[in-house]
Every structure is written in C-alpha cells, then in structure tokens.
Amino acid sequence: MDANKKPRINKGNPSNGGKLPIALITPSMLIIFGVLIFPIVYSLILSFNNLVLKDNTLEWVGLKNYIDMFADANWRFSVKQTLIFTVISVFCEIVIGVAIALVLNKEFKGRGFVRGIMILPWALPGVVNAIMWKWIFNANYGAFNALMTQLGFIDKYQAWLATPRSAFICVLVANIWKETPYVVLLTIAALANIDKGLYEAASIDGAGGWKSFWTITLPLIKPVLLILLITKTIWALQTYDLVYLMTAGGPMGYTEFLTYMIQKTSFKYLKWGYGSAMAFTLSIICFIMTIIYIKVFMGDDGSKRSSRRKKGGNV
C-alpha cells in the first residue's frame, strides 16, 4: 500500500543488528514451533496410523484412513453440508455487511452510537451466541415462536431445531448475526479512506448512486472484501460452537459440520488416526480456498501482493 513510506532502517545491513534480531524472535519461534508446527506434523503422521486403545500405541495403516474417508458417505455428506453452510454464510455476511456499512456511512444523528453497537455481536463469546439463539428458537417457549404467533405468521409453536432444513437455517441465522458486524466494521473503515472528490466528479459526469457504487466504491473496497472473504470462509468452515450447542449435529446429520464430526470421531469414538485424516483434509480445504480467492480476486499480478497481506485475524 505505502511500500515506499515503509521504514527501511537497517534493512539489508545485517551486521547492524548482529545476533540480536535472531535472539529477539527465538522465544516466539520456539513457541510457534511447539504449539503449531510440531502438532500439525504430528497430526499428519497420526493420519497414517490407527490408535490401538489397549496399549495406547500407534499402528501404521498407510493411506487407509484417507481411503476410508472418501468411501464414507457420512463424511461426504458432512463435507457437502459444511460447504453449503459456508457459501451461504459468507455470501450473506458480505452482502448484508456491505449494505449495512453503506447505510452507516451516511450522515445521521447518533451515528457513532449505532456504529458502536455493531461491536456487540463480534465481542460476544461464541458459546453465549449459541445458547442465546437456542433459547430464541426454543420449541415451547422461544421468543421466535412467540413473535411469529403474535404477528400471525404461524398458528402454533414450531420445533424449529427439530427438522433438518429449518435447523440448518436457524444455525445459519445465528452465525450470520454474529459474523456480519465484523464485515460492517471493516467496510466502514475502508469506506472512510475513499476520496469524496471521486463521487463528486462522478456525479458531475451524471453517474447515479448505484453506478458510482459499482465503479468507485466496489473496486476501492475490493482488497478489504478479499480479506473478509478469506477469513470468513476459513472461520465458517470451522463452525463448531453453534452446532455443538444448538443441534448437536442433528437432525439427521444436517448440521454435522466437519469440525463437529472430527471432534466426535476423535474424542467420542477415539479414532484418532481417522480424525486426523479428516482434520488434515480440512486444513487443505482451507488452504485451497485461500489460494482460489487470491487468484480470482487479485488476478495474476495481485497474487504476490495479496499473499503478503492476507491477514485478517480469526476474530
């Protein structure tokens, strides 16, 4: 972005720092190695083994876990459900988020306050979010049932979390409610950087609001949207808290997303090797998603630039 403004002290002159730079990063690197690199390698090794429960040892099975996985109809269904959930979630989060950001970017009384409360869903613990929506969608006493009945949309209370399709939608709603404000906050920040003069020039040229959105706003917030797409996708692919609490993966496995399935396989059925194979595959899916987005959105010359700034934080 501002590469030439970046401080360049000592760069390319290693003698200036001596051993100091390495000494400063060593503690962090040791921790990252210990809690991330080593575990992920260990996980890869585990995926080629089975845990023998009676003496707690590993038994080498080669690619068997991966072969079983692809043959497993439950796994394939879970992949499908997870992908559908992710695509709908991320699409809604971005579209609704940008729309809200455009509204909140206008001048109106109490704007600071309204922007401020956007932070509420973001800061809320995931577990609290899940409990909150489970209570709202409760079949016997839920606020959603009460609201729908009082508005006359339904005659009697429904068990929203008990049928596959509506349970899936309930989880979607809970997820979108929590994740969208993050999109709003980042988009507002990006909109603030757009030169107002551009809109004035466009309006002199006769461009309406809709046209200037497509020709000015969208291209300028594209880098932020790309980051949001990546981080929100990786985040949605890992959805766990919501389904653990709201539906326990049901009904009929419709909300049994990958992370939930892996956790169950590993910690309930103790199939560590099989769980690791599925977990490693999920990592690869996340990795591929990232690469696809960068390629599609940034074009060829952009891929290099964006790979250095694809950070968004799994907040």
Added chain:
Amino acid sequence: MSRKAKKRLGRVVLYLLVILIVIVTVAPFAWMVISSLSTKQELLQKPLHWLPQHPTLENYKAMLHGTSGKTTDAAAQFLSSFKNSLTVTAIVTVISLAVGLIAAYSFSRFKFRGHDTLMNSILFTQMIPAVAIIIPMYSILSNMGLLNTKAGLVITYLSFVLPYMIWLMKGYIDGIPTDLEEAAMVDGCSRIRSFFIIVLPVAATGLAATIIFAFILSWNEFFFALNFTSTAVSKTLPVLLTDFSSKFGANYIMACTAGVLASLPPVLIALIFQRFIISGLSQGAVKG
C-alpha cells in the same frame, strides 16, 4: 419542491433502515438480558410478555451465591470458572505480549536470513484450523500431565494468540518512523533504551488494541477448553455455560444469566475501547 420532497423521503428511509439495523443487532442479546431478569412463571407464559412485569435479580444472586434448585452444581462452579477464565486469559495475554512484542520489533526493524519466510509462515499458521492441532495437542498435554490444568490451556491458546499478536504489532511498529530511533542512537542511546523510550510510547495505542484482541480471543475460546478441561479447577466459563443448557436439564433462565455475566467482560471492553478495536481490525486486515 419535488426535489426537496425526495430528499426528505430519503432521510425517512435512512432513519428507518438505521432503526431496523439497531433492532436486529440488539434484540437477540436484549432478549437474553430480559430472560435473565425474569421469573420462570413469566417467561413460560403464553402469550409471552416482552417486558417482565416483575423484574428480578434473583437469578444473578443465585448464580453468584451458587445455590439455585436444580442447577446448584453448575452455579456453584460459576465463580471458580470465572476465575479460571480470568487467569488463563491474563497469562496468555502477558506471555504473548512480552514474547510477541520483541519478535514484532525484530521483524519490523531488521532484515535477516529467513525474515520473509518466517513472516509468511506466521501468516500461514493463521489458516490452520483449530481442529487440525487438537488431537496432537491433546496427546502432548496428556503426556505432560497438563490435561485439566490452566497451564495446558495457556500453552494451547498461545497457538492462536501469539502469531496474531506478532502480526498486529509488527504492523504498528512498521508505522513508526525510524528517524527518531536513529537520531537517538546516533546520540549514543542504546537500542534497548531507544526501544523503551521511543518505540513503546508511540506504539502504545497499537499495543492497547493488541491486548484487547488477545483478551477477547482467549476469553471467548471454547473448542480447546471443552476438550481439554472438565474439572472445576480448570474449567473456563464457556465450558461451564454448556452445563446450564445440557447436563442439568436445560435451565434456560440460568443459562441466560450465566451467558450475560460471561459476556460482560468482552462486551464492556469492546464497547469502551471500540476506537482501538476498529483501528486494530483495519490495521490487522489491510496493513502489511
């Protein structure tokens, strides 16, 4: 005239949209707060009253004193879980701040062999799903005897807090011009001294944002905590919250009460320091 009318209509639509946005954002949480302030009889009424006729703090009293009919067990653990959450969060934040800050400084100010590769791999680690390391971490912690301990959680939480903090703090330090430091060092100030008297004060805002992120990330973490802690000495709040809604037969009022209490620290911090957070979010996402 018609143009003026059109403008007025635009304002009306704008305010209606804003009101709708506020309602949708606040209503679900507000309902949880209302539920926590209600008596059971009122909440189970049909048709439902949206505002309680007899608001009560009994549920909060019961939660904090740990005695409330069926949920005695979970409620009894509330304060200890709160303390566990606070301890784990504080230690993770302090360690990752101390260790991450010097690393971020090094990455920002020096060019050394493997600089870019290491920085890129720190980014890459953000793409690793938590579920990919949970099995090995479980096995490692179990071998070290650290399951069901706060120390085990601290170690695990560093895996997602530390890389994130290094990245954020590097961004902040990159933004500080080096002239001041250079001038100070020319005047005979040591690098360490210039770090403390120049870099730290200027980066203070950024560090505040980073600390807030680390706090919220670890306070809200659930997945590792659920699988690594089940005893009262180590269980964090998010894990305890699940007890209210499942183990002891769903007691939604107590679940809402505990939920409100558990949300207070991150939500209040986020509301109070929202300026830092918004600048931090865009820093973390766009900078680099």
